[in-house]
Amino acid sequence: MIEKYSKVGITSIKSLRWWLIAIAVMCVLPLFVPLSVTRLLVMASYLAIFAMSWDMMSGHTGYISFGHPALIGLAGYVTAFLSHQEGFQPPHIILPLYVTLPLGVAAAVGGGMLFFLPSMRVRGPYFALVSLAFMEILHRLVIAIRPEFTGGDRGLPNQPAVVIGAIPNYYLALGLMFATAIGLWYVSRSNVGNVLKAIRMDEDVVEASGISTYRFKRFAFLLSALTAGLGGVFYTHYLQSISPRRAFSTIFLLDIIISAVIGGMGTIVGPMFGGYFLTFILEYLRPYLFGQWRLLAYALVAIFMVIYRPRGFYGIAQDVRNWFRARTREGA
Amino acid sequence: MAKLLEVQGITKRFGGLVAINDLSFHIDEGEVLGLMGPNGSGKTTIFNIIMGDFPPDSGKVLLKGEDITHYPTFERVKMGIARTYQVPRPFRELPIIEDIRVSTIPDSIMGSFRGGTHLEEVERIAEDVGLKGRFSMYPHELTMGDLRRVELAKALATKPKIVLLDEIFAGLTVAEIEEIDKLLRRKMEEGLDFIVVSHDLKALAPLVDRVVVIHFGQFIAEGPFDKIVDNEKVKAAYFG
Numbered sequence: 001m002i003e004k005y006s007k008v009g010i011t012s013i014k015s016l017r018w019w020l021i022a023i024a025v026m027c028v029l030p031l032f033v034p035l036s037v038t039r040l041l042v043m044a045s046y047l048a049i050f051a052m053s054w055d056m057m058s059g060h061t062g063y064i065s066f067g068h069p070a071l072i073g074l075a076g077y078v079t080a081f082l083s084h085q086e087g088f089q090p091p092h093i094i095l096p097l098y099v100t101l102p103l104g105v106a107a108a109v110g111g112g113m114l115f116f117l118p119s120m121r122v123r124g125p126y127f128a129l130v131s132l133a134f135m136e137i138l139h140r141l142v143i144a145i146r147p148e149f150t151g152g153d154r155g156l157p158n159q160p161a162v163v164i165g166a167i168p169n170y171y172l173a174l175g176l177m178f179a180t181a182i183g184l185w186y187v188s189r190s191n192v193g194n195v196l197k198a199i200r201m202d203e204d205v206v207e208a209s210g211i212s213t214y215r216f217k218r219f220a221f222l223l224s225a226l227t228a229g230l231g232g233v234f235y236t237h238y239l240q241s242i243s244p245r246r247a248f249s250t251i252f253l254l255d256i257i258i259s260a261v262i263g264g265m266g267t268i269v270g271p272m273f274g275g276y277f278l279t280f281i282l283e284y285l286r287p288y289l290f291g292q293w294r295l296l297a298y299a300l301v302a303i304f305m306v307i308y309r310p311r312g313f314y315g316i317a318q319d320v321r322n323w324f325r326a327r328t329r330e331g332a
Numbered sequence: 333m334a335k336l337l338e339v340q341g342i343t344k345r346f347g348g349l350v351a352i353n354d355l356s357f358h359i360d361e362g363e364v365l366g367l368m369g370p371n372g373s374g375k376t377t378i379f380n381i382i383m384g385d386f387p388p389d390s391g392k393v394l395l396k397g398e399d400i401t402h403y404p405t406f407e408r409v410k411m412g413i414a415r416t417y418q419v420p421r422p423f424r425e426l427p428i429i430e431d432i433r434v435s436t437i438p439d440s441i442m443g444s445f446r447g448g449t450h451l452e453e454v455e456r457i458a459e460d461v462g463l464k465g466r467f468s469m470y471p472h473e474l475t476m477g478d479l480r481r482v483e484l485a486k487a488l489a490t491k492p493k494i495v496l497l498d499e500i501f502a503g504l505t506v507a508e509i510e511e512i513d514k515l516l517r518r519k520m521e522e523g524l525d526f527i528v529v530s531h532d533l534k535a536l537a538p539l540v541d542r543v544v545v546i547h548f549g550q551f552i553a554e555g556p557f558d559k560i561v562d563n564e565k566v567k568a569a570y571f572g
Contacts, residue, residue: 191437191444194426198434201423208383209435210409210490219441 048275067131073247075232079104108229155243264314412493
């Protein structure tokens, strides 16, 4: 007789049911909430995409990236530069969005590969340092070198929008977010996801299982950069501008990482939830905690989670579910 | 008999410390080799070099005559070398059946998406090493004996020709040693070759066909176990 155990890595139709329910709820949500909340939900969806992108790489493999804003910014700058409406001396070719968007995503993937992949051969803090340097290099390039192309400190404002209005933007962001989430969730639950999580636990032992960890890390990074790029181009056109202060900021980086950490690293669903949670908690804390105090508050929450609940909200939800299941069994 | 695995003139230094010094030995096909030596003699280091965890400063590692010195670890495993660790290294967040399953995942992205692993096969391997009834348990719930079984199952799941067993009997009760011993004998009869490192000479003696003894990373003696224990150099290495 086959024993019963948790079949990690096996994606069941039953789990897809929860996705359908979540999509249905989120689709009708704008009917019941004010427009200001809908706008907040758009921002939350983009943060969720970025958090999942970070989770695919860092949450799964344990290679902590401090450079994700650079990937997002690179994608944003490329599409913004190519579709920019004003401020350039000729000759400057303005391309339509359907061309600039994929080029922005390609830039994130290509640029990321160029900088990150060689550093993946080193372990631990070295990777994190290289990724941080990548972000800082891009930051300096944008500000100091050829500011006539990048807009320098001011950035590139007056970008064309992909769609106009809060509701269309909500559905665009939501569609992107769910497409990304389901795709990455599938990878996370597959054998590929299992290998990535095993790399986080003990990379040498994975190699000793006959698996090229570099191959799998490269794939995770590719997916991560692709997602960051995808989120980055649409986010830029949603905000209709990009600037170094927004694209390459440490606070943006912390938002992404903390969303993933409090949601539950290595789960995709957790960071997605974390993105929404953080956006709303920051917004609703606004009247009570000003400026840096807000940042301090959520940094403390993140530290608390890392120490006491390292599996994040996802882990808490799992524990609650297991507790109910155990109680139901006892009652039966 | 053909040589299955051979190390030729391996030297490895860590800073000023010479961990392995011009060491050569081999294991023939169908043989079980014991690797003996006091603490710090370089047994685990030579295992690490054979597996490709780090390169030697000089010398070669050959598998069936092919120079694999510069091959990455995963390639060596795919060629048929597997190992267990002196201190078991399970994936702490996985139930043991999933831990063993990682060793059966194909080394390709598309292959992994398509599956590649057969749960029934993984269960058979786990049962074969005596883990029946514990598939869903996590490493922290297992005894040292069971952790050693998981190590062995993971090595066997890679379909090896030769397994390097590092202190497979360490920390086990007498009953567990007997069980692991039976298991290894069965695997030997099935044609698997082993290099066994063990401090437990009593457990090692009946298992091995031949023993190589090293001290301070250098070869000092080789031969059948009963002759080796009477060797003066070996006695000096162990008892001073």
